[in-house]
Amino acid sequence: MASGQQLSAIKGSKVLMVGAGGIGCELLKTLALSGFQDIHIIDMDTIEVSNLNRQFLFRQSHVGQSKAKVARDAVLRFRPQISITPYHANVKDSDFNVDFFKQFSVVLNGLDNLDARRHVNRLCLAADVPLVESGTTGFLGQVTVHIKGQTECYECQPKPAPKTYPVCTITSTPSKFVHCIVWAKDLLFAKLFGDKNQDNDLNVRSNDAASSSEHSEDVFERRKDEEIEQYGKRIYDHVFGHNIESALSNEETWKNRNRPRPIYVKDVLCDELLPRNGNLDKVPATDNLSSLSAMAYLGLKNPQDIWSLKENSRIFFAALNLFFSKRQEDIGNLSFDKDDHLAVEIVTAAANIRAASFGIPLHSLFEAKGIAGNIVHAVATTNAIIAGLIVIEAIKVLQNDTKNCRMTYCLEHPSRKMLLMPVEPFEPNKACYVCSETPLSLEVNTNRAKLKDVVEKIVISKLGMNLPLITHGSGLLYEVGDDLDEDMVANYAANLEKVLSELPYAITSGTSITVEDLRQELVCNIIIKHREEFDEEKEPDGMVLHGWTPVPAVENSKDATTTINGASTSSASKSTPTDMEDDDELIVVEPGIETIPAGKKRKLSDISNSETETSTDDKQAKKISQKLEENSDVTILDGGNGDISKNISR
Structure with a gap:
């Protein structure tokens, strides 16, 4: 039963949900039943037959219709007194800018891709609105809370790089x-x-x-x-x-x-x-x-x-x-x-x-479709559990009870009868270029690489900027926008085809350039370092970006440990799930191990269960630690929709 303070916070809030798929259906239902009165939903997808087994707000007759709009209509049938505003649109559309985000008390993400998640994270930072992230993949799930200046942002810890395969392997030596x-x-x-x-x-x-x-x-x-x-x-x-x-x-x-x-x-x-x-x-x-x-x-x-x-x-x-x-x-x-x-x-x-x-062994159509379409089946009960946890964390945020906010992991193999593993959030990463504005460095051959290469491979692909503006000192080298005149467009197009060292404001070793995204209100400084040669297999882009990865944990575990139920375990080998989605497409990025910066500790919250509050011996603590690590070695990017992309690319 919610307290009077909780009910007041809930009823006076305005909530934005991004995603109306697997997690989104459960989340909208839970928000409505918890007393939330003003809910907005953004989702660009339409309902498919494959959604119906787990996205319970949809029926066969809804196939082809907007998820956001059908979800709204379904919930209003049993909660007609509340306000639900659907947007059948892409959250990256210009209508959903910083001013749009500022009207909400909290944003709840249920997305299926890194690009959109990063975009929402940046808009929330610019608008100073708390963000609750979530995701599921099979029996695994997670909910994380991101509050500007108090916890790490979504991008404070680098996400594992998508699994890629060299072209020569694909074409010649599979x-x-x-x-x-x-x-x-x-x-x-x-x-x-x-x-x-x-x-x-x-x-x-x-x-x-x-x-x-x-x-x-x-x-x-x-x-x-x-x-x-x-x-x-x-x-x-x-x-x-x-x-x-x-x-x-x-x-x-x-x-x-x-x-x-x-x-x-x-x-x-x-x-x-x-x-x-x-x-x-x-x-x-x-x-x-x-x-x-x-x-x-x-x-x-x-x-x-x-x-x-x-x-x-x-x-x-x-x-x-x-x-x-x-x-x-x-x-x-x-x-x-x-x-x-x-x-x-x-x-x-x-x-x-x-x-x-x-x-190579042959595979069935079912297996091949899973690989080609990046599909892993969702578990509806996991979606429901995660949706409940999202609402719990959202209520804490609305009550300004941030000290009790938790990042919670749903485990496939519960440790000591613990299905859920709550962990205290990280503090902001001072090396994060998104929320701490720390400069990055780019190794590139300034005599061969074109500005177009930097824009496509770094600014858009790696930094996730949609409307980039690039300056060198007082000189404007590149800009995107509908308000540019023909001469400006032609000038920037010409700059794209020039090598860095031959631009009107030459970019050479030691040059510092500024990259901005006006829609995201994000500014990033990049220091250029000239480098002659790159390994075509290991560095196919012909350039390497450094700076947003955390400092490696030191070997001496005292300065880099994770505390689990009172027992310490080295965090250098620990990886953590970081996100999921809520659509029919889950994206699990196969992964790189995320290391925890030296000197930073992540603690489990006190759990009001007599068994878990008792001290544990080293053997049991090690088992718990191993279970958490076993269930945290992937980054979960799905919103509970059932399809997990391994991001196979050439």
Whole structure:
């Protein structure tokens, strides 16, 4: 039962929810039932069938409608007296600026990506509004509180970098099934159905007579009057046969690796490519083209079965046939979509055929879709637990009871019957460039790198700025905005193509530049350090940004320990989950270990349970410590929607 003080704080508050998916549905319900009277919701997504098993405010009839608006209508049916304002929009839209955020008492995040989270964090800092972050992935969950000047901000501790794979590994020497998925999704699918003008290693030709014929244009261009079946055979033989043979010609590559085997149509499908003589007329007509299925056409029913090489090959040809016969208008403009069943089928089949070539175990459609679409199923009860914790922390914030705020982790394997592990928040990180305005340093070859490289790879990609403005001293080098005249736009466009040392206000070693984002009201100083060479594999950007990572913990644990129920454990090896989302897409970033700066301690709060209040011996303390570490080794970015992206990129 809420106290009179709590009820007063709740009823007098104005709350902003960002995200109306897995956690968001539970959160909106809990806020409404807890007495909150004025709630605003921002969510840019529409409802999909895959949402319905856990986002309980939505029904089949709502598919295709705005999540924010449907969630509002559903809650108002049992709490008609409260005010809920939905926005079917992107939180990064210009309408949601600092002034917009200033009207709220607290902001509650349930997002599914780092970029939007960082954006909201910066707006909350600029508006001086407390932020409560959250996330779930399976049985794991977390809630964190961020108050300007009192606790760390969302970006005080660096988030683990997305898992990436070198292009040469993907195209030439795959050793894991995920490499084959990335190849099939980002290279082959893009070449077949996306922009035909893109250039990648799939264009490599062998010395085969067919590839040196009069048809020397792009291999993936369908020739005039070429039958779909013949086109499919040519593509199959090229990517699974000729390209492998071409790779095998480099003997040095295979000295210490298992040699792949080329696979050709004639080796796998001695009979017809498709049963029923390739008759696609039996495929039912449908307005929902993304529901077309090669599996259904071939009579394969169980997505958890692992298809044979022959079955994968037939799926490949059937899916290709369906794309060109039923979705011809889409060809040239498609990008991979995990909700496009036909796209998932052809990517699964292609990845499995390539895996067979390189001696990698084959995977089922269910497994392949999980990897390609970055899916891990959400647990509805975890979403409900986390939503409850969000409201508890929000009430503390509204009562200015910040000393009792906790970052709480929901554990998969409870320690000593403790499902929830509360931890005192960090103080602000003095090295954080977002909330402490600490300068960063950028190593770059100032004689080769262009301003465009810095803007794209550093300012936008790594610093997360949307409308950057770059100055050197009193000189303005770059700006984005709708109010710029044509001359200014042309001038900045010209600057983008110039190397740093040749800009009107030259950037050389020792130069300090200022980068601002006017919408986020964020200012960051970057000190340039010239460097001649970079490792193409380890430093593919050709530049390295330093400065926002915390100081490494010292080896002597007295200055760098985490206290758990009275027992100390080294924090140097500890990693902590940091966020999650609430949509249908959870993003779990596979991870780097987050280290805790020396001299900073993170303590569990006192727990009003006689068992947990008692002192523990070293053995038991170590077990608790290990459990917390085991459940804190990933950064949870999901809002409880059920899809977790591992951010596979090339």
